[in-house]
Amino acid sequence: MIAWGIPEIRIKGKGLRAKARTPLPFILHPSPLCLSLLLILMAASWHQVQYWKNNMTLFQHTLDVTYDNPIARTHLGMAMDNRGHSDEAIHHYREALQTDPDNLEAHNNLGIVLMKQGRTEEAATHWARVLQINPGYAPAHINMGLALARQDRMTQAIRHYSGALQLEPDNILAHKNLGFVLAKLQKYDEAVIHLQKALQIKPDQADIHNILASIHNSIATDLAKQGKTDEAIRHYSEALRSDPGYAETYYNMGVTLTLQGKRTEAIRYYYKALAMAPDDPGIHNNLGVALLNSGELEEAVAHFQKALEKDPDYAEADGNLKRAYRVLEKMNKAVTDIREKIRLDPGNPDLLYELGNLHRRHGQVNEAIAQYQKALSVQPESARVLNSLAVMHAVRGEYDNALSLLKKMAKLQPDNSDVSYSIACIFARQKKTETSVEWLKKAVEQGYENWKILKTDENLENIRSTSYYKELIRSVKRVHDGDGIMREIRE
Structure with a gap:
């Protein structure tokens, strides 16, 4: 994955410009109340x-x-x-x-x-x-x-x-x-x-709703700067309740969700901000950065181009676009090379899987699915292909297809906690809370212990209010292991 820079939170003003490869600090541009x-x-x-x-x-x-x-x-x-x-x-x-x-x-x-x-x-x-x-x-x-x-x-x-x-x-x-x-x-x-x-x-006083939104936005920005992202999101949510038309809040919510690793959710908020301010070059640029971090290369390129169309002197967007073109060029060359190898060895499942991964890394979901399906036709019980194909179906919202593939994996690897966890995520996405919790319990019993992911995974959003999930999170504590490294374990 390319280490594109994290965009900054803002309150008002021109779009903040994220640079590639170097995570940016928060730079606040407060908007004094007029x-x-x-x-x-x-x-x-x-x-x-x-x-x-x-x-x-x-x-x-x-x-x-x-x-x-x-x-x-x-x-x-x-x-x-x-x-x-x-x-x-x-x-x-x-x-x-x-x-x-x-x-x-x-x-x-x-x-x-x-x-x-x-x-x-x-x-x-x-x-x-x-x-x-x-x-x-x-x-x-x-x-x-x-x-x-x-x-x-x-x-x-x-x-x-x-x-x-x-x-x-x-x-x-x-x-x-x-x-x-x-x-x-x-x-x-x-x-x-x-x-x-x-x-x-x-x-019914619109100006008060607006200033309340601004206040909550400012509080949230300060909290996000301190790394208190959960509290920040609570205040951004309050801001949007006060004034659903406050574009900066959608933007800042996107940045904060990005910091929490909730990329899909973050991108959704960037798009909402863009719907309210379609000519803002900064939003286009930072949305492009988020899309790149999610592997959606071609869509990211389009937003960098839009940012430069709105502001031809936008140096950061220009730099991001050039870097994106270089990545795209490398990808196209890699695709060409693999396709040539497949032409010489058409039934090689490893090459088909590699080509699928290449398309997947760059957000080309349909192309990735096509290659994974070809690989699966050669190796019907390949766990890695089943898993990757399930992920792609889930990305397209085809949850039943994803579940079918994951359950096949579960039969092949009945003790694989990652598979059970993935199934729990799919059911949570479908808002099938009880079934999701049952599979999450199974994953934990099988030894699933990636607590950081479990705490932040946006796929589990629909089960966070359940008593089991709350108790599970409460049971996790931070300890130092023998090498002095901080780890999270379950009590």
């Missing part, structure tokens, strides 16, 4: 605006009758802001404050319009004035929190959001914005509490 997009301002008298937004004539008529009416000015300012006329809104709010300098709604909403224009410090002066007049005015606390967060004064921002929640414990915006700021500070546990509270109050 507070300017995520944090939300709270307008005063919002319900009135919703009700009156189409009644600007009424507001204007009120001003014609009572020119200095600050309430009418404030509502007209809000209506203008809702229509995108920010300068007119500012004019009306300032006029309202000329008449009533302590008007809380006018100060608060003027701050909002100024903030939208990027005038953060000026906006903050109006919210500070509101809180001088009335420290219990929750919208001003929320908006001041946003202004402070934009200035990276996170501790003070948290204080204002917490103040808003003391006044209004079920305020969605306060919970949401506080959650975003805590996430920015990587205080993920606290952030999740407030974001989930906001979802309890109002479930």
Whole structure:
């Protein structure tokens, strides 16, 4: 098997580029939370605006009758802001404050319009004035929190959001914005509490689901970096539950599963990531690496080519493609040489088996099956051919064919624990849990002791929840043998 490099986990950004032959370290590219997009301002008298937004004539008529009416000015300012006329809104709010300098709604909403224009410090002066007049005015606390967060004064921002929640414990915006700021500070546990509270109050909030996905993705990435892949996968799964459309999580899940040796599952997640970001050259490249590690050479080449089509300057993809071509060239030469030998000795089962193995190593399943079947026709009881042919049928999902071949092997080699283990895997794939467990028990009784594979084998996924499997894993302990090498044994 070619030792292609392991791709890196990422959170955001361009595709990470895996190099061949040298396993890469994790290099994290965290995506800072964009507070300017995520944090939300709270307008005063919002319900009135919703009700009156189409009644600007009424507001204007009120001003014609009572020119200095600050309430009418404030509502007209809000209506203008809702229509995108920010300068007119500012004019009306300032006029309202000329008449009533302590008007809380006018100060608060003027701050909002100024903030939208990027005038953060000026906006903050109006919210500070509101809180001088009335420290219990929750919208001003929320908006001041946003202004402070934009200035990276996170501790003070948290204080204002917490103040808003003391006044209004079920305020969605306060919970949401506080959650975003805590996430920015990587205080993920606290952030999740407030974001989930906001979802309890109002479930259908896509932005919260997205940020929860980002949080779980970040936690999982840190865990994966530490080698805690099981915990990482749990958080990636949480991320996908929060936001099934989060492409980076599918990608990172693929990388982590690759580290666990679950190649088939990993490739499935890479494809899901690619379905959401089909033009991402990094995903194409790293999927190519995964496919190469699984021996699917021609498909891997196609993805390297796609990566270069999207980014012609992508050096790593170019290097991977060139290496893949060299491997393909060697394979084609090897196939040609073996075929010539078979032409001279057509009934040689060893040559037929060797040709099947060559096709198998490079992901050419149909060609491998054809050669194994020819070899089996010459040597019907060859254990190695039966096993290899069973594996190829299993790869194609032809489990009954695979079982038929493996059971024939079991009759020929009744004490072979590897055969019993393989049969257990096939039944597990078919979700025939009880039968799978029986064959796994038999394998262990026959002396099967590759505990590392047993713990990580994706073929056994459907029986991991059984009491026998759990007890079996619990019974395995790590010990040093006489040479000081760490081994796993069953108690």
